Amino acid sequence: MGHAQAGAVSRSSLGKKRKPLVQHIRDNAGILFVLPAVITFLVFGLYTVIYSVVLSFFRWNGFGKFSILPFACDPPACQFAGLDNFAYFLYKEPTMSGFFWQALQHNLIMAVVVTTGTVLIALPIAIALNRAGRGQTTYRLLIMLPMVTAGIAVYYVWSFIYEPDGLLNSVLKTLGLGFMQAKQGWLGQVDTALPALMVVMIWGAVPSATILYLAGLQTIDKDLYEASIIDGATPWQQLWQITWPLLLPVTVVIIITSINGVLQGYEMVYLMTYGGPAGHTEVVGLQIFKYGFGDQRQLGMASATSWALFVLVFAVAVVNLRLFRSRTEA
Amino acid sequence: MNVPRRVLGQLSLTLLIPLLVAACGAPAATAPQATTAPQANATAAPVAATIAAGPELTMWTWKVFHVPGLEAVAKNFEAKEGIKVKITAFNPDEVYRTKITTSAQSGDLPDILSYWSGGQWELAATDQLMEMTTDVDPAWKANFLSGTYEKSSTMTQSTYDTCQKDPKCTYKNIKVGQSFSVPYLAGQAFFVYANKDILTKAGLDPNKAPTTAEEWMDMMKTVKAKTGTPGFVTGEQNPDVLHYWLFNPMLMTSCGVEKYDAIYNGNLTFTDPCALNVFKWINEVQTNDLWMPNILQTNIDPADVAFSQGKAAFDLGGTYTLGFLVAQGMKTENLLSFAVPPLKGSAYSKLEVSAFALIDAMVTKNSKHQKEALSFIKFLNTPEQMALFAKTVGDFPAVKVPLDANKIGPVLLGLMSAFSDKSPFDTSKAQILDEPGKVLKLGLQQFITKETTPDELVKKIDAANKAAWDAKGGPLK
Known part of the structure; x- marks a missing residue:
């Protein structure tokens, strides 16, 4: 910028009247409105995320000093571990990595089965509710009950149902299906524990999925169905050619939230089986909890495992979004 | 952008209220540290009361059913020394561990901590505990059941050697013979x-x-x-x-x-x-x-x-x-x-089964009343008070108590009699x-x-x- 121009700018600035403070605040009111949320995010969101990333490269038992602002890591309670935490649970320590891969396998099985089961059950229920004339509100209320019941109470009730002398075995015996009983309890047998947990998960996930589908169904133009009837479409064809494609965005949301929930959640497993019997319902979230809050408090290991899980959840979400976006766009 | 005054007023309030709350909250949170009040979590009224009557100590445990036993001992201690001890339990185990970890970070540990015997080293290594090596004199040591204090409350050569070899060990700075805690609960599985x-x-x-x-x-x-x-x-x-x-x-x-x-x-x-x-x-x-x-x-x-x-x-x-x-x-x-x-x-x-230390008591470094806290632990470890604790809670003390059904109750008497002084586990140097x-x-x-x-x-x-x-x-x- 030449001197002449600079002089012009300077003169023009001098010529302008200074804005009063109130006017400044008025002009920037939007920023002020979002500031509390931004500060909250920076302190409780971003800071903790960065803290967790850094912690995953250290061994720290929670005592002694470890901080990132300013950086401090006082040995011997805190030690730099580099990539060791990741290496240990991924491959380096056979026992630890064996537990991790087994838990991840359970997570993936749960993600596929629970998500599929939720969609397959919620969609027909939503369609039925959408067509129900009288009593629709009552049905909706009933379907919402699992959503509003406290999780811990539900898990304990299900645990009682699954016990060796619990409701499920009693019903089977009464129906003359005693051979199907799980003598060690449905949560106590290797072959039934994981499926039993998944049933509870689906039971808990169906109501919210149903509500989402119901909302989606009510946005579909009824003219489409009327036109298809004139064209001779069967109800099955209506479902596949109209309902399902138009509900695809809702299905994407259900699938992504379900997979995220199943991959990250552990509280149900913690309360109902604690990963047993003999590790057959162990999930990664529960392992992270045990590393972080168990008797050894390996907080660095817990962070490292959390980030491995995050990468997995993120990748699955991206793949899902891409896959379904291409279909919905098509 | 034209924002009405009403909205501006609301915005100002939105920003001011958290600030006011924070400003009002800060002295309350820091006051106990600035004064002679024993703990940050002590309420104002008890603090005022204890300034006149002597300090009020705080003790944490994770065993809810131990609280009546510890309170019974605390009551006797107050009668003798004029010092109150407030016992608080946090459970389950994970909650207690997390509570201690976060309190250690914020300097809010109580005067006296109960902790798993043998687990105190990681707290000691990070300077959270007062050293008790010279405080536990021969007369005090003589009270303990064989295989308790000397095995898990004192850093043994074997534990030290294993720690030094282990790259993950977090208490390498503790020396052989150092002690930061004493046991008060013992027992054995098997x-x-x-x-x-x-x-x-x-x-x-x-x-x-x-x-x-x-x-x-x-x-x-x-x-x-x-x-x-x-x-x-x-x-x-x-x-x-x-x-x-x-x-x-x-x-x-x-x-x-x-x-x-x-x-x-x-x-x-x-x-x-x-x-x-x-x-x-x-x-x-x-x-x-x-x-x-x-x-x-x-x-x-x-x-x-x-x-x-x-x-x-x-x-x-x-x-x-x-x-x-x-x-x-x-x-x-x-x-x-x-x-x-x-x-x-x-x-x-x-x-042959002998007792193992299960729970230790220790004085924290951030306690303002370390001398009084140590005095309470010593009092707790006397045979009479340990007998009272044992009888109240039905659990096994780490101190030699009179084998008298009137003092420890008939239930424990039978079990204590089944113990022997020597067990192969006492001499075992196995590292699992x-x-x-x-x-x-x-x-x-x-x-x-x-x-x-x-x-x-x-x-x-x-x-x-x-x-x-x-x-x-x-x-x-």
């Missing part, structure tokens, strides 16, 4: 309780304890055959239970202390017949279908509850189990107790490493799920043990 009513129904002598593991197995089989009641229950959902409460005592008697140490320390293998036979015996409990149904989903307390309800003939537990069973309504005269019996042909014909320990624990559970056999399991444990010791520079000599 005790089996039998329901005499069930034994009688099965036609067995209800007063005759088995002398060998084989006899015990036969008794369980008889009970199952004659009454249909399962033989055995214990908290198997917790993987430590089968390992520490059943496998280890059987391994000790079967192999003897030298071999026991050599096997765990990587100098011998678990394929040794003395170890393999123990695995085989535990596996046979499953092959004979003697476990209570749903055993792998049964934790320690539910196992004891099931036993008290007559759902199994034998319950494996420890000294601490008896009080719980009585609290569940079991009559002591309906109970037969015995130490885990050895296999036939074992190195020892009987398992994490990785092989996990393989062993899981393997014992996999006997029940029929996923492994004793022969397969010993190979897996040996491989894990070798790898773990190799990572530490070779077996422990």
Whole structure:
């Protein structure tokens, strides 16, 4: 910028009247409105995320000093571990990595089965509710009950149902299906524990999925169905050619939230089986909890495992979004 | 952008209110640290009251049922010294650990902490605890049961050596002989309780304890055959239970202390017949279908509850189990107790059981009243107060108390009399490493799920043990 121009700018600035403070605040009111949320995010969101990333490269038992602002890591309670935490649970320590891969396998099985089961059950229920004339509100209320019941109470009730002398075995015996009983309890047998947990998960996930589908169904133009009837479409064809494609965005949301929930959640497993019997319902979230809050408090290991899980959840979400976006766009 | 004054006013309030709250909150949060008030979490009224009457100490524990016992001692201490002690319990274990971790970070630990014996080193290493090495004088030391204070409250050469070799050890700065805590609760697992009513129904002598593991197995089989009641229950959902409460005592008697140490320390293998036979015996409990149904989903307390309800003939537990069973309504005269019996042909014909320290008390570095806190712990450790604690809570003190039913109650008296001064575990230098320990624990559970056999399991444990010791520079000599 030449001197002449600079002089012009300077003169023009001098010529302008200074804005009063109130006017400044008025002009920037939007920023002020979002500031509390931004500060909250920076302190409780971003800071903790960065803290967790850094912690995953250290061994720290929670005592002694470890901080990132300013950086401090006082040995011997805190030690730099580099990539060791990741290496240990991924491959380096056979026992630890064996537990991790087994838990991840359970997570993936749960993600596929629970998500599929939720969609397959919620969609027909939503369609039925959408067509129900009288009593629709009552049905909706009933379907919402699992959503509003406290999780811990539900898990304990299900645990009682699954016990060796619990409701499920009693019903089977009464129906003359005693051979199907799980003598060690449905949560106590290797072959039934994981499926039993998944049933509870689906039971808990169906109501919210149903509500989402119901909302989606009510946005579909009824003219489409009327036109298809004139064209001779069967109800099955209506479902596949109209309902399902138009509900695809809702299905994407259900699938992504379900997979995220199943991959990250552990509280149900913690309360109902604690990963047993003999590790057959162990999930990664529960392992992270045990590393972080168990008797050894390996907080660095817990962070490292959390980030491995995050990468997995993120990748699955991206793949899902891409896959379904291409279909919905098509 | 034109924003109405009303909105501006609301915005200002939105921003101001949190600031006002923070500003008003700050002095309240920091005041106790700035004054002579003992703890940040003490309320204003008690603080004002205690300034006149002397300091109020705070003590934390995770054992809710210990609170009445500790309070009874605290009441006597207040009468004697004029110092109040406020006992607070946080449970379960995970919550207590998290509470301590976060409080250590914010400098809000209480004056006195209860902590798992042997676990205090990580707190001491990070300068959270007051050193007590010179405070615990010979007279104080003489009160402790053999195998408690000197083994887990003092840094031993063996623990020190193992820590120095282990790159993950977090208390390398603690020196041999240093002490930061004293035990107040002791006890031991390895005790089996039998329901005499069930034994009688099965036609067995209800007063005759088995002398060998084989006899015990036969008794369980008889009970199952004659009454249909399962033989055995214990908290198997917790993987430590089968390992520490059943496998280890059987391994000790079967192999003897030298071999026991050599096997765990990587100098011998678990394929040794003395170890393999123990695995085989535990596996046979499953092959004979003697476990209570749903055993792998049964934790320690539910196992004891099931036993008290007559759902199994034998319950494996420890000294601490008896009080719980009585609290569940079991009559002591309906109970037969015995130490885990050895296999036939074992190195020892009987398992000598001595007490181990279970819970230690310690003074925190951030306490403003370290002298008074130490004084309370010393008072707690006197035989009279420990007897009061034991009688109140029905748990086993770490101090020699008078063997008098009036002072400690009839329940504990029987158990205390069963203890001996010497146990092979007192002299054992075995180091059970994490990785092989996990393989062993899981393997014992996999006997029940029929996923492994004793022969397969010993190979897996040996491989894990070798790898773990190799990572530490070779077996422990």
